[in-house]
Amino acid sequence: MKVVIVGGVAGGASCAARLRRLDEQAQIVMVERGPYVSYANCGLPYHVSGVIEQESALLVASPQLFRTNFNIDVRTGCEAIAISRADKTVALRDVATGDVVHEPYDKLVLAPGAASVRPRLPGVDLPGIFEVRTVPDARAIRAWLNRETGALAGMYSYSGTQFVKPERRAVVIGGGFIGLEMAENLAHAGLDVTLLEMQDQVLAPLDPEMARLVEEHLERHGVRLVLADGVAAFRAVAGESLEVDTISGRTFPADIAILALGVRPDTTLARAAGLAVGPRGGIKVDDSMHTSDPHILAVGDAVEVADYVTGEASLVALAGPANRQGRIAADVIAGRPSRFRGSQGTSIIGLFGAAAAWTGVSEKTLQRRGDTDYEKIYLFPNSRAGYYPGAKMLGMKVLFPRSDGRLLGVQAFGEDGPAVDKRISTLAMALQMGATVYDLEEAELCYAPQFGSAKDPVNFAGMVAADVLRGDMPLTHWGVEDGAFLLDVRQPVELTVEHVQGAVNIPLGELRQRLGELPRDRDIHVICRSAQRAYYATRILIQNGFRARNISGGMLSRALSTG
Template sequence: MAGRRICIVGGVAGGASCAARARRMDEQAEIIIFEKGPFVSFANCGLPYYVGDVIRREEHLLVATPEMFQQRFRIEVRLHSEVVRIDRNRRRLLVRDHQAGRDYEEAYDALVLSPGAAAVKPPISGLDSEGVFFVRTIPDSREIRRMIEERHAQSAVVIGGGYIGLEMTENLVRRGLQVTLVEMQDQVMPMCDPEMVWPLQETLRDKGTTLRLKTQVKAVERNADEALTVRLHSGESLTANLVIVAVGVRPEVQLARDAGLALGPLGGIRVNERMQTSDPFIWAVGDAVEVSHVITGLETLLPLAGPANRQGRLAADAICGRDVRFRGVQGTAVVGLFDQVLAMTGPSERVLKSLGLWNGPLDCEKIYLHPGHHASYYPGAETLAMKLIFSKRDGKILGLQVVGKKGAVRRTDVIAMAMQKGGTVFDLEEAELCYAPQFGSAKDPVNLAGMIAANVVRGDVEVVHAESMDRPPEDVLILDVREPFEYRRGHIAGAVHIPLGALRQRMAELPKDREIWVYCYVGQRSYLAARALRQYGYRAKNLSGGYRTYTMWRQAAQGADNAL
């Protein structure tokens, strides 16, 4: 296809990366990007930080301009140009030039759809009112800044507690606004597990945010004084100067649907491993497509910039004749909230159970640990909370969530790469990682997670979990092996207290005809106790993550119950 014409609908991440890669692969191709908006490639992930004045200048959000595409790549970018119809038989596009007010046709040899996703507009009346915003484009963030700076907005209601909702909340608080965050689920970041997002919720409250979980908005009304009234289904009303709607996105598929392209069960464009649609001359990438999840084996929608960029690059390779395959996604992501960071890869326990995969096909187990992000003796060590999910059969790593002030992203990236290579918990315990006291520990948190999980897979220890501790079976004895001062500060109801240092001398006090659940603060001392007890003939199990994880789980559960 020498001199082929490659037309790309939409820029931003997937379309822009596809165009640049296509030029590197084919110097002779004619490449045209059609973008219905005023920008071809901008950092939409940076929009909340532009609102928060962390990013000071709007032009810093521009990843690439039409001029740069033309000068560097000889790629033509047509802004304000909306592709409204695809004629697959003739391989032609009907393009609407919004600036010139005319429609025209354009031929293609290969077509790439990168229309992205649109903000979900929930069934709430009044969302068209002035002062209500969806954060998807630079003009959206520009208008929010104007409300804050010119109209001196003092308060805001954010609807939705996902990535954008949290980031907008943080940045509005940074600008001095009083923020109420409303989330219909019983936790923020609903794709994660409740005990792992509890630190984020505590941080929100510590920063003065009012958090309203298990709450739905019924209507938004504009008052005579230009303030907004947000009416909840509970009958309560909130008053704010502006409202941010961030309840999620849906794939933009109208163009594909009108063209008769196959859609997947979740409503995204169906593509094969080469990002090819049901039409062999049309590819699709980014937020609009359904892709395979490498852990669950199911189709999924994953509106993240990283996968979109990789898909765009791969589609260009496929168009130019390379035999390439997209491996799928595993959902590696991170969100920052003030001084807390929550990073994750793979599905959460909540998601795996909702899909029926926890006890069945994947045979899942989990462990918790709370290591320092670097050597404890070096000043400034911060504690991480880590949750590793793996298969009990063979130790294959299935998922990870890490929350803490420092070091969460590094550990998540390492384990994400191990997962991509089909790694197991045994690989983690053997991983050779950088060590100096200011950067890590001789036993890095990655190693420790692997060692703890490997102990479970090998049968060296059996674990129990926090959710079982409040209602244990009647024949179970709960044993606290912490020091007396720790026990006095707080303990699990009904626990027998024998400090680890006295356990061997007092072991005869424990029954051999009952199962013993042992715990300490983070799980290390109780692991030592459980190992010793098992070798003396006791049926001992270790509370994974110890009293600290139990406290996180309990507070998350109580927080959900008391969310209103």
């Protein structure tokens, strides 16, 4: 059996190595149009800033390793340009010479990845404008930043008795993973950074109020955010510098600009071969990674997969799913009944020591689908025991159906990055296993004060959500007061910092003695800082015959919802 794999990196390289482990006799050819067959593109922003010092550290596996250890015919600088499904051949062009050969196959695996979005804008091809997709891209950015002649090194102004080198300026266009990571790493490299994003939030998978936490953190670390405004044009100015014009008419000076506008599935080869393309624009595959041609499989960023929660077709440009898909394709080719169960989009991004992470669906997705059988809670637990040094607050949003409490999605942000990673990874596995919020209540997790609390944030999320579903904590949210009586149970001193217009303040410790001041013919919505004291107050009120609801997340969630 001869298998040709088009593309390396995550999906293609994983498929090739797995297939060799399963079938020693198969003839395996892996082609890659670039110079590297397997590299860590997720590490590119960190190489730009020097956090990852050596370029070689990004090279996961060399062609020689694949040849020696796996007996795989690896051809770099080799581009697949056409597929003849009738003849079961793929045309391969040598990038350097232009020579074309027609390689026969029994099975063909497409792993072309996704191409960076590069809009046709005035000036987009000027020097100093870069993408961040490949190792050569990172090399070019480092060379631009480190060059010893030209504008950045040669322009000085006189200040008193010394010449002062001007601060270097970067404009990053795009507020997704690569955009934010490049903003962070350029800031670490000493540049003044402006980030432009067309949407009104960064990190589109997050709900807007959770994205606010990320935006505030970026701004605290010196990144200038320009939201709801896209790039319109680039212009060259004196001394190799640039000006970036926006749709709204603003102009931002830059010594370097980074295009990080996302990626599109590379379906050129598949479309030309007549393979089916799905509604999201990716190659259509079944759960065994077969395309519409039974002899051709596809994996990685170029394919559409089922959303694990909703079942909808989705595009997931993540290394983890691509690796699993590559393994599954190899299993299927080797005759094993392997299936891809779909992706829940579990992701994390680190920013200046903090992290934002998520798994499952967002509230935006549920609203777009017209789903109404869901509830959400906000909670703000500590990353570790509150008495242990270094405890930081985590902001979490949990989504679940009112009907059965099954976990639908979770989002989190915190300045203690590893603590965010731990909780979302735990909750991602719970979601994958079909767990409910009741299961989270009972989850037995590691505990020591430097790592968490005896009641871990995962447990805490389950307890709060289960209280809602059991009716122990009737819940409401900001913006749905509907004429309710607002009761603030914080201490008076807290109201000097922030307060809600029209709310009546009765501190929790005085509530039992002052019940006569509250109406029995109106809903009472209870407020505190994070909703914990409001929960205690709600229990007191309900058991004394009042109609009370806790405003989820308290003043902390109000700050998010109001921007």
